[in-house]
Amino acid sequence: MEDRWLRRFVVVVIIVVSSMIALFTIGAAILHPYISTDTTPTILENWGGLIIGFYFGTFVGLLKDWFGSRPDDGAPAPAPAAALPPAGQPTPAAPAGTSPGTGKQDGGKNVG
Numbered sequence: 001m002e003d004r005w006l007r008r009f010v011v012v013v014i015i016v017v018s019s020m021i022a023l024f025t026i027g028a029a030i031l032h033p034y035i036s037t038d039t040t041p042t043i044l045e046n047w048g049g050l051i052i053g054f055y056f057g058t059f060v061g062l063l064k065d066w067f068g069s070r071p072d073d074g075a076p077a078p079a080p081a082a083a084l085p086p087a088g089q090p091t092p093a094a095p096a097g098t099s100p101g102t103g104k105q106d107g108g109k110n111v112g
Contacts (some may be wrong), residue, residue, distance in 0.1 A: 022051045 029048025032040045 022055075026051055
């Protein structure tokens with residue numbers, strides 16, 4: 001039990017530290033032109049844009065999942081699988097001229 005708690009603690013600490021670094025980088029890229037008369041370094045602009053793009057892409061994915069349909073909200077249930085024959089009975093043979101298991105016409109060649 002303690003091992004699980006320690007793992008979660010380490011993951012939370014890593015997430016918090018990396019988020020703080022990312023927010024600092026974004027803030028520096030945004031505020032640098034207002035604070036300094038120099039141009040913003042290209043590497044800072046690139047990293048700021050990369051982090052913003054990652055956050056935006058992750059946020060869009062979360063929104064898609066959040067607003068997506070759930071099975072309990074009236075969405076149609078998936079179709080049931082084909083019924084199997086009762087135990088002890090052989091499965092029916094494929095009709096002549098079809099591939100076994102697919103039912104597709106193959107001219108009797110049964111090429112898989």
